[in-house]
Amino acid sequence: xxxxxxxxxxxxxxxxxxxxTCTVSRGSISNGGFYWTWIRQxxxxxxxxxxxxxESGTTYYNPSLxxxxxxxxxxxxxxxxxxxxxxxxxxxxxxxxxxxxxxVDIWGQGTKVTVSS
Amino acid sequence: DxxxxxxxxxxxxSVGDRVTITCRASQGIRIDLGWYQQKPGKAPKRLIFAASxxxxxxxxxxxxxxxxxxxxxxxxxxxxEDFATYYCLQHNTLPWTFGxxxxxxxx
Numbered sequence: 001x002x003x004x005x006x007x008x009x010x011x012x013x014x015x016x017x018x019x020x021t022c023t024v025s026r027g028s029i030s031n032g033g034f035y036w037t038w039i040r041q042x043x044x045x046x047x048x049x050x051x052x053x054x055e056s057g058t059t060y061y062n063p064s065l066x067x068x069x070x071x072x073x074x075x076x077x078x079x080x081x082x083x084x085x086x087x088x089x090x091x092x093x094x095x096x097x098x099x100x101x102x103x104v105d106i107w108g109q110g111t112k113v114t115v116s117s
Numbered sequence: 118d119x120x121x122x123x124x125x126x127x128x129x130x131s132v133g134d135r136v137t138i139t140c141r142a143s144q145g146i147r148i149d150l151g152w153y154q155q156k157p158g159k160a161p162k163r164l165i166f167a168a169s170x171x172x173x174x175x176x177x178x179x180x181x182x183x184x185x186x187x188x189x190x191x192x193x194x195x196x197x198e199d200f201a202t203y204y205c206l207q208h209n210t211l212p213w214t215f216g217x218x219x220x221x222x223x224x
Contacts (some may be wrong), residue, residue: 039161047153047161047204049213062212063118096160103152105172106165 002027003096008111022097029078030055035100036080040093048117081082118173119143119207129224136192138219140205145185149209150182152190156201
């Protein structure tokens with residue numbers, strides 16, 4: 001079954017761009033009908049849907065982040081990525097990638113990102 | 118955005134207890150709702166999809182019900198491994214939104 005692994009920078013300075021990649025293994029990002037999804041969890045807070053991308057490349061973003069957010073697919077590397085520009089301390093969180101569809105729910109382990117100077 | 122209001126925000130219960138968690142949507146979402154369990158330091162894990170369908174591999178003591186605006190997650194007999202935080206997620210309307218979570222603690 002599909003497995004996911006996030007890789008992120010750990011620490012990002014304020015106003016910079018945050019980039020996180022999710023590598024998909026034991027399956028292809030180009031089929032399966034998944035919502036390739038990003039979700040985050042700020043410290044001691046609940047879960048927040050960031051956005052998702054389909055294998056077609058169609059994206060859907062949370063309006064609260066849309067002006068700063070980009071989600072993309074790299075089918076050659078079997079990866080999907082998140083870029084968040086102009087980060088602030090409010091973007092400090094654990095970022096999870098997930099593959100979701102009816103009856104299937106697969107998450108990565110999460111990558112912790114701290115925004116600090 | 119659709120607001121998902123979970124209640125209670127926390128509860129204390131004993132092993133063997135029946136536990137019920139409710140999620141109310143600010144507008145109708147049909148059955149486009151999932152229930153998730155999260156343990157400290159771990160990624161969330163879906164228990165229920167489509168409001169009442171049990172995710173493969175999840176014990177049958179977990180069940181979900183509801184449609185429209187009111188949904189319930191029930192644990193029929195609480196086990197030690199069930200102490201965790203539970204979230205609902207609506208995926209009927211963008212942006213998808215989670216409830217604020219219910220923490221189930223040991224009494």
